[in-house]
Amino acid sequence: MSILVLVDGWNSAPWVDALRSAMPDQLIEAYPDVIDPDAVEYALVWAPQSGALDAFPNLKALFSLGAGVDHLLGGDTLPAVPIGRVVDPDLTARMTEWIVAQVLLHHRQHLQYVQQQRARKWHNLKQPLASEVQIGLMGLGELGRASANLLHQLGFGLRGWSRTPKQLNNVACFHGTDGLDAFLSETDILVCLLPLTPDTEGLIGTAVFEKLRRDGALGGPVFINAGRGRIHVESDIVAALQNDLLKAASLDVFEVEPLPQDSPLWNLENLIITPHVAAVSNPKALSHLISRQVRAHQEGRELDHLVDVTRGY
Amino acid sequence: MSILVLVDGWNSAPWVDALRSAMPDQLIEAYPDVIDPDAVEYALVWAPQSGALDAFPNLKALFSLGAGVDHLLGGDTLPAVPIGRVVDPDLTARMTEWIVAQVLLHHRQHLQYVQQQRARKWHNLKQPLASEVQIGLMGLGELGRASANLLHQLGFGLRGWSRTPKQLNNVACFHGTDGLDAFLSETDILVCLLPLTPDTEGLIGTAVFEKLRRDGALGGPVFINAGRGRIHVESDIVAALQNDLLKAASLDVFEVEPLPQDSPLWNLENLIITPHVAAVSNPKALSHLISRQVRAHQEGRELDHLVDVTRGY
Numbered sequence: 203m204s205i206l207v208l209v210d211g212w213n214s215a216p217w218v219d220a221l222r223s224a225m226p227d228q229l230i231e232a233y234p235d236v237i238d239p240d241a242v243e244y245a246l247v248w249a250p251q252s253g254a255l256d257a258f259p260n261l262k263a264l265f266s267l268g269a270g271v272d273h274l275l276g277g278d279t280l281p282a283v284p285i286g287r288v289v290d291p292d293l294t295a296r297m298t299e300w301i302v303a304q305v306l307l308h309h310r311q312h313l314q315y316v317q318q319q320r321a322r323k324w325h326n327l328k329q330p331l332a333s334e335v336q337i338g339l340m341g342l343g344e345l346g347r348a349s350a351n352l353l354h355q356l357g358f359g360l361r362g363w364s365r366t367p368k369q370l371n372n373v374a375c376f377h378g379t380d381g382l383d384a385f386l387s388e389t390d391i392l393v394c395l396l397p398l399t400p401d402t403e404g405l406i407g408t409a410v411f412e413k414l415r416r417d418g419a420l421g422g423p424v425f426i427n428a429g430r431g432r433i434h435v436e437s438d439i440v441a442a443l444q445n446d447l448l449k450a451a452s453l454d455v456f457e458v459e460p461l462p463q464d465s466p467l468w469n470l471e472n473l474i475i476t477p478h479v480a481a482v483s484n485p486k487a488l489s490h491l492i493s494r495q496v497r498a499h500q501e502g503r504e505l506d507h508l509v510d511v512t513r514g515y
Numbered sequence: 516m517s518i519l520v521l522v523d524g525w526n527s528a529p530w531v532d533a534l535r536s537a538m539p540d541q542l543i544e545a546y547p548d549v550i551d552p553d554a555v556e557y558a559l560v561w562a563p564q565s566g567a568l569d570a571f572p573n574l575k576a577l578f579s580l581g582a583g584v585d586h587l588l589g590g591d592t593l594p595a596v597p598i599g600r601v602v603d604p605d606l607t608a609r610m611t612e613w614i615v616a617q618v619l620l621h622h623r624q625h626l627q628y629v630q631q632q633r634a635r636k637w638h639n640l641k642q643p644l645a646s647e648v649q650i651g652l653m654g655l656g657e658l659g660r661a662s663a664n665l666l667h668q669l670g671f672g673l674r675g676w677s678r679t680p681k682q683l684n685n686v687a688c689f690h691g692t693d694g695l696d697a698f699l700s701e702t703d704i705l706v707c708l709l710p711l712t713p714d715t716e717g718l719i720g721t722a723v724f725e726k727l728r729r730d731g732a733l734g735g736p737v738f739i740n741a742g743r744g745r746i747h748v749e750s751d752i753v754a755a756l757q758n759d760l761l762k763a764a765s766l767d768v769f770e771v772e773p774l775p776q777d778s779p780l781w782n783l784e785n786l787i788i789t790p791h792v793a794a795v796s797n798p799k800a801l802s803h804l805i806s807r808q809v810r811a812h813q814e815g816r817e818l819d820h821l822v823d824v825t826r827g828y
Contacts, residue, residue, distance in 0.1 A: 292644060295670050299645060302669070303619035310616050315789050322781045324773035324790040331605060331797075332612060352668060356615070357608050460637035468635045476628050477637040484644075 205496065206245040208233040208254060209267065217246060217267075220485035224493040244496055249273035255281055263499050265492050267483050271509050272398035272430060286495055286505035287515075290487050294348045297395075297481035300428060301349040304452040304474065305358070305391055308424045309335055313450055313472060330419030332357035338389030338414075340406075341396040341429060342368045342375070343515075345481070349393070361385055365401065386413040391424045398430035399514030407435035411442045422449030428480040431456035440466050443473055454480040518809065519558040521546040521567060522580065530559060530580075533798035537806040557809055562586040568594055576812050578805050580796050584822050585711035585743060599808055599818035600828075605800045607661045610708075613741060613793035614662040617765040618671070618704055621737045622648055626763055626785060643732030645670035651702030651727075653719075654709040654742060655681045655688070658794070662706070674698055678714065699726040704737045711743035712827035720748035724755045735762030741793040744769035753779050756786055767793040 205228055207217045214232040221230045229241075233254070236242060242258040248267045255261065264285045266274055271287055274280060307313075311327050318325055336359040339346045347370060350360050354372045362373040363385040369375055376385035386392070392414060396402045406427070414423035425448050427434055436457050442448040452474040453467070459478055467473060495505055509515065518541055520530045527545040534543045542554075546567070549555060555571040561580045568574065577598045579587055584600055587593060620626075624640050631638055649672040652659045660683060663673050667685045675686040676698040682688055689698035699705070705727060709715045719740070727736035738761050740747050749770050755761040763785040769778075772791055780786060808818055822828065 295645060296642070299619055299623060299669060303616065303623050303625070306612055306616035307620065307625075310612060312616070312620075312787075315792075316787075318790070319781060319788045322776055326790055326792050326795065329609070329792065329795060332608060352665075355665060355668065356612060463635055468632060474625075474629075475632045477631070477639055479628075479639050479642065482639065482642060 203243045204229040204231050204236070204238070204241045206231050206233055206236065206242045206258065208245055208250050209248040210250055210254075212248055216485040217489070220489035221246070221492070223486075224489035225496070228496075244499075246492060247274060263496075263505055265495065266509065267488065271515055272432075274509075280511065284499075284505050285509040285511070287507040287509050288483065288488055288491065289344055289507045290484065290491060292484050292487045293481045294344055297345045297428060298348045298352055300454065300476070300480035301393060301395075301426065302352050302356070304426050304428075305337060305353060305393070306356070307474070308391060308426075308450055308452070309358075309420070313474075317471075333359060334419035335359065335390045336361055336388050336415070336418070338363065338385060338392045339373070340364075340392065340394045342370060342373075343395070343397075346395045349395070361389055382410075383413055386410060386415075388415050388418075389423070390415055390418040390420050391426065394425075394427040394429040394433060396429045396433055397515035398432050401514075402430075402433045404435055405433055407438035408442065408447070411438070411447045420449065422446060424449055425451040427452075428454045431459065436465070436467060439473075440470065443470050448472075450474075452476075454478055516556045517542040517544050517549070517551070517554045519544050519546055519549065519555045519571065521558055521563050522561040523563055523567075525561055529798040530802070533802035534559070534805070536799075537802035538809070541809075557812075559805060560587060576809075576818055578808065579822065580801065584828055585745075587822075593824065597812075597818050598822040598824070600820040600822050601796065601801055601804065602657055602820045603797065603800050603804060605797050606794045607657055610658045610741060610794035611661045611665055613767065613789070614706060614708075614739065615665050615669070617739050617787065618650060618666060618706070619669070620787070621704060621739075621763055621765070622671075622733070626787075630784075646672060647732035648672065648703045649674055649701050649728070649731070651676065651698060651705045652686070653677075653705065653707045655683060655686075656708070656710075659683075659708045662708070674702055695723075696726055699723060699728075701728050701731075702736070703728055703731040703733050704739065707738075707740040707742040707746060709742045709746055710828035711745050714827075715743075715746045717748055718746055720751035721755065721760070724751070724760045733762065735759060737762055738764040740765075741767045744772065749778070749780060752786075753783065756783050761785075763787075765789075767791055 207214045218230050218232050239257045240260055243262045246265045246267055261281050261283050263283050266285055266287050337353050338361045339350055340363045342362045342364040350370055350373050354360055360373040362370055362375045364377050367377045450472040454476045455478055520527045531543050531545050552570050553573055556575045559578045559580055574594050574596050576596050579598055579600050627640055650666050651674045653676045655675045655677040663683055663686050667673055673686040675683055676689045680690045765787040767789045768791055
């Protein structure tokens with residue numbers, strides 16, 4: 203029996219090393235260097251190429267690296283085995299840091315103060331209280347909840363939107379297509395933590411930006427995306443940032459990654475770009491989680507955080 | 516009887532308006548337009564010029580606007596009346612926002628990602644966990660405690676330093692001259708929230724920066740000052756940022772404010788400057804607090820948050 207690491211576009215070495223430390227008695231192999239494909243029973247996967255998993259007929263379970271699973275669901279050849287989604291407390295903490303940092307940076311008018319610093323200008327901008335600013339969270343899973351908790355403690359007003367009805371403390375919750383307009387109409391800072399599904403693909407563009415609150419305390423709406431790039435429409439974001447439909451934005455995810463050299467996003471003054479680093483999977487922390495899951499599965503128990511393939515997350 | 520607003524260098528109009536709303540039955544006057552100087556019994560003050568308060572012989576109490584009181588204590592003509600320090604929950608919340616924003620921004624390597632964005636470079640920087648980073652707070656009053664609480668929840672390690680011994684949950688506390696070196700030796704991000712006193716003036720410069728942890732997870736120490744500018748030595752900060760004794764810094768306060776046009780601080784790439792806006796006093800919120808205090812004092816009760824003039828805060 204062997205455990206396979208199949209991480210397309212990533213360096214597999216840290217994953218192999220971390221798994222070998224966590225499971226010293228198991229054979230760990232990095233795709234495509236596999237001694238006996240029939241012996242592979244478990245695989246850690248990130249964005250496998252179409253058909254790549256077909257070579258392993260005896261797979262018993264997959265572990266999806268990263269919070270989203272859209273990287274797996276694009277292909278048409280997914281084996282009929284359980285897929286466990288990785289839920290790592292470190293990953294949640296990192297995402298919370300990134301979201302809170304971006305929200306505070308826009309709330310405290312960092313981009314304007316940077317411009318003033320460059321111009322050697324000493325000028326006190328009008329500063330709203332956090333309680334005067336509404337954060338609208340799209341996606342109320344583990345990550346959305348953790349961010350909501352911290353943002354509430356900083357004093358922000360919170361609204362949330364999800365596909366199905368949810369209830370969160372201190373968050374005014376909306377859901378479904380019917381709830382979207384009411385959710386957007388009083389949102390000042392829109393934060394996307396949605397998974398990429400057929401329903402969410404291309405969901406956030408001009409029509410959504412037009413429904414955000416325009417007369418709020420921040421002087422214009424802000425968009426923050428740490429979910430998946432294909433949920434937003436980049437040509438709409440460029441236009442919105444240029445014509446003041448959006449005051450500013452922070453993007454960690456993009457329609458195509460790495461973001462192409464010729465993208466007009468790179469040099470927009472009111473946009474902050476990070477290269478899909480908001481919450482990076484940590485091989486050491488995750489290998490311990492996966493080691494426990496493999497053992498549990500071998501003993502006949504279900505995987506934690508099972509993915510529902512028809513639902514898309 | 517009249518209540519005086521004496522705010523040197525600020526616009527007094529919003530203060531007068533807010534006080535008139537909060538105390539419609541009182542005469543509110545803005546310095547120097549006073550009908551009868553003998554009638555002035557209370558004054559809200561910020562940085563009065565030397566001797567300005569001598570014109571009001573019947574003062575019964577002063578209210579210091581802003582968290583620090585060094586702006587009052589420089590003069591030699593302070594009337595012998597109680598001085599109440601303003602402790603405004605909004606002001607504490609604003610300071611917490613600014614501190615958390617600056618800490619997260621340095622922790623998440625924002626300045627490096629901005630440079631990468633300008634160069635259209637897609638590159639994932641090594642990111643430590645918050646638990647691998649120690650924040651060292653100098654000043655453990657209301658503001659320090661509020662910041663410590665949020666930073667703890669974000670997962671950071673916390674150390675604290677104060678003049679006299681203090682105990683805070685989740686903070687390793689040090690105090691006095693004897694405790695300073697041990698406090699600094701494992702600090703990665705040094706945050707100054709100290710009051711300006713003869714003891715703290717010029718306290719933070721090269722000798723302090725040299726004692727900060729150099730082999731921490733962030734790859735070099737960071738200095739953040741939202742206390743008072745004269746606590747730090749700006750020529751030492753410039754040198755430290757240029758020769759990598761400091762990796763980066765955020766300053767909201769300066770030796771001379773407004774920061775002079777020819778200061779070398781303005782265009783250091785690894786320094787973030789804000790124009791003393793971390794926690795600005797809000798006239799509306801504070802007028803209600805002051806209104807209650809005036810009434811309490813007239814009824815013979817003590818002011819809240821009395822300043823000890825000999826101690827300096």
